[in-house]
Amino acid sequence: MSVMxxxxxTPSVGKTDVxxxxxxxxxxxxxxxxxxxxxxxxxxxxxxxxxxxxxxxVAIVGPTGCGKSTLLNVAAGxxxxxxxxxxxxxxPLAGLxxxxxxxxxxxxxxxxxxxxxxxxxxxxxxxxxxxxxHARADEWLARVGLAGFGPRYPHMLSGGQRKRVGLAQVLxxxxxxxxxxxxxxPLDAQTRQIMGNLLLDLWSTDRKAxxxxxxxxxxxxxxxxxxxIMSAGPAAHIIGEWRVPLARPRDISEVRxxxxxxxxxxxxxxxxxxEVLKGYAxxxx
Amino acid sequence: MTRSYLIALxxxxxxxxxxxxxxxTTVPIFGVTVLPPFFFSTPxxxxxxxxxxxxxxxxxxxxxxxxxxxxxxxxxxxxAGVLVGFWFARKPLVAAVFDPYVKIVNALPRVVxxxxxxxxxxxxxxxxxxxxxxxxxxxxxxxxxxxxxxxxLTVLSNARMLGMNExxxxxxxxxxxxxxxxxxxxxxxxxxxxxxxxVGEYLGSAAGLGYLIQQAEGVFDVAGVFAGMVVLAAxxxxxxxxxxxxxxxxxxxxxxxxxxxx
Numbered sequence: 001m002s003v004m005x006x007x008x009x010t011p012s013v014g015k016t017d018v019x020x021x022x023x024x025x026x027x028x029x030x031x032x033x034x035x036x037x038x039x040x041x042x043x044x045x046x047x048x049x050x051x052x053x054x055x056x057x058v059a060i061v062g063p064t065g066c067g068k069s070t071l072l073n074v075a076a077g078x079x080x081x082x083x084x085x086x087x088x089x090x091x092p093l094a095g096l097x098x099x100x101x102x103x104x105x106x107x108x109x110x111x112x113x114x115x116x117x118x119x120x121x122x123x124x125x126x127x128x129x130x131x132x133x134h135a136r137a138d139e140w141l142a143r144v145g146l147a148g149f150g151p152r153y154p155h156m157l158s159g160g161q162r163k164r165v166g167l168a169q170v171l172x173x174x175x176x177x178x179x180x181x182x183x184x185x186p187l188d189a190q191t192r193q194i195m196g197n198l199l200l201d202l203w204s205t206d207r208k209a210x211x212x213x214x215x216x217x218x219x220x221x222x223x224x225x226x227x228x229i230m231s232a233g234p235a236a237h238i239i240g241e242w243r244v245p246l247a248r249p250r251d252i253s254e255v256r257x258x259x260x261x262x263x264x265x266x267x268x269x270x271x272x273x274x275e276v277l278k279g280y281a282x283x284x285x
Numbered sequence: 286m287t288r289s290y291l292i293a294l295x296x297x298x299x300x301x302x303x304x305x306x307x308x309x310t311t312v313p314i315f316g317v318t319v320l321p322p323f324f325f326s327t328p329x330x331x332x333x334x335x336x337x338x339x340x341x342x343x344x345x346x347x348x349x350x351x352x353x354x355x356x357x358x359x360x361x362x363x364x365a366g367v368l369v370g371f372w373f374a375r376k377p378l379v380a381a382v383f384d385p386y387v388k389i390v391n392a393l394p395r396v397v398x399x400x401x402x403x404x405x406x407x408x409x410x411x412x413x414x415x416x417x418x419x420x421x422x423x424x425x426x427x428x429x430x431x432x433x434x435x436x437x438l439t440v441l442s443n444a445r446m447l448g449m450n451e452x453x454x455x456x457x458x459x460x461x462x463x464x465x466x467x468x469x470x471x472x473x474x475x476x477x478x479x480x481x482x483x484v485g486e487y488l489g490s491a492a493g494l495g496y497l498i499q500q501a502e503g504v505f506d507v508a509g510v511f512a513g514m515v516v517l518a519a520x521x522x523x524x525x526x527x528x529x530x531x532x533x534x535x536x537x538x539x540x541x542x543x544x545x546x547x
Binding site: 076078096098100101102104105106107108109110111112113114121122125126153154155169173 | 450537
């Protein structure tokens with residue numbers, strides 16, 4: 001848990017000294033209620049407390065529609081919680097989370113920009129000269145395995161390639177916190193494994209704090225240090241947390257054959273199963 | 286179906302239509318000419334008239350005037366449409382207040398404005414430009430408004446998370462999105478610019494293709510009317526080709542629907 005936050009004068013978290021012990025992201029008693037037009041209020045998330053330490057890879061798993069993405073939006077500062085508080089590196093979050101990079105579930109690339117421009121823009125808006133931004137964008141495209149794809153527009157790339165561009169776009173800014181909302185959800189099983197390995201490979205070089213939302217328990221265990229399970233909505237809350245005892249570096253496809261992987265999977269599934277069924281019952285399948 | 290085969294069939298339709306026109310206007314069937322040349326002219330007369338116009342060079346002045354009016358109408362209408370579209374989309378209160386008036390003006394058949402424009406702006410090109418502007422403006426305005434409104438929320442959130450400020454959002458997100466909507470209606474808006482110019486000329490002017498047709502009609506010169514229509518059609522097709530070229534260049538990032546083979 002974090003120590004008491006230093007109040008900063010800047011509206012969002014400023015570039016003040018980062019407290020070494022402070023968690024990267026701390027959610028305390030967060031509740032989110034949406035006021036629906038002409039209908040009763042909908043309580044998506046109730047009383048969620050969660051803290052992600054610097055360098056930790058946390059996966060948040062829950063049945064579809066349980067408010068996991070909503071929680072991520074709160075951590076990103078895109079959504080203000082109705083109750084509770086959010087702190088980033090010990091300082092209360094107001095406005096957008098400037099420490100965070102966000103990889104969205106849906107296509108978030110600018111369709112009118114080439115892959116290179118999509119990655120370079122992340123630097124250019126912060127004032128990096130175009131030539132330098134382009135050179136570094138090319139480097140990053142190469143790192144995500146897309147060397148030579150710079151001049152292509154998003155519609156000319158496959159779903160997996162677009163995710164790679166998205167990853168490069170987020171990582172080129174070197175955010176301290178990485179928020180990922182079912183980033184590999186729409187991809188086929190093989191591509192997901194390849195992307196998972198790519199992600200772990202990139203992450204291992206500088207170990208950012210990661211909040212990774214998924215509905216796939218296997219993916220969560222294979223990638224993360226800690227798995228957080230959420231209940232079915234409405235009023236979704238955390239029903240359990242498990243540490244993942246698997247050694248790093250990992251290979252996603254091999255780690256699934258590990259004995260510890262199976263034991264943990266069975267244990268978590270026992271807890272999650274009831275919630276998944278509940279989720280199905282509510283949405284009618 | 287190969288391309289050359291298709292073109293051959295297309296040419297065949299034109300040849301058949303012109304042949305039918307020729308036969309019906311010149312060859313009496315059971316002693317009756319089905320289409321009297323006085324009302325329908327003949328392909329030969331129309332062709333001769335067009336050749337004469339181009340040989341004498343008198344047509345160029347009219348083409349130029351119509352082109353100038355259409356281009357001015359398109360430019361002024363587009364710029365105004367983009368500015369107002371942006372303004373409305375970014376200021377919901379303004380959009381809400383002006384909404385009924387926009388609907389009223391847009392519902393009005395623009396031709397009835399032509400006499401007013403002639404009174405205000407005279408018989409020169411500006412009354413035609415004004416008529417074209419009222420047509421182009423609404424097409425561009427509605428498209429830009431829609432384009433700014435319908436920016437994907439995910440793309441917008443992503444842009445904000447990447448650290449874009451309001452000005453950068455304008456430049457890198459709203460502007461390209463609005464322009465793509467505007468360009469997708471380029472054919473319509475350019476077409477309406479030409480319509481505005483020609484209709485304006487027809488209703489009162491001293492030059493232009495619309496004037497040419499109106500003059501010919503005034504003296505029952507049917508060959509002149511048809512010749513004017515043919516030149517106008519060719520003129521519009523050339524403009525449409527140019528627009529297609531520009532569009533392909535500007536919307537290069539757009540996915541193209543996979544071509545099907547027959």
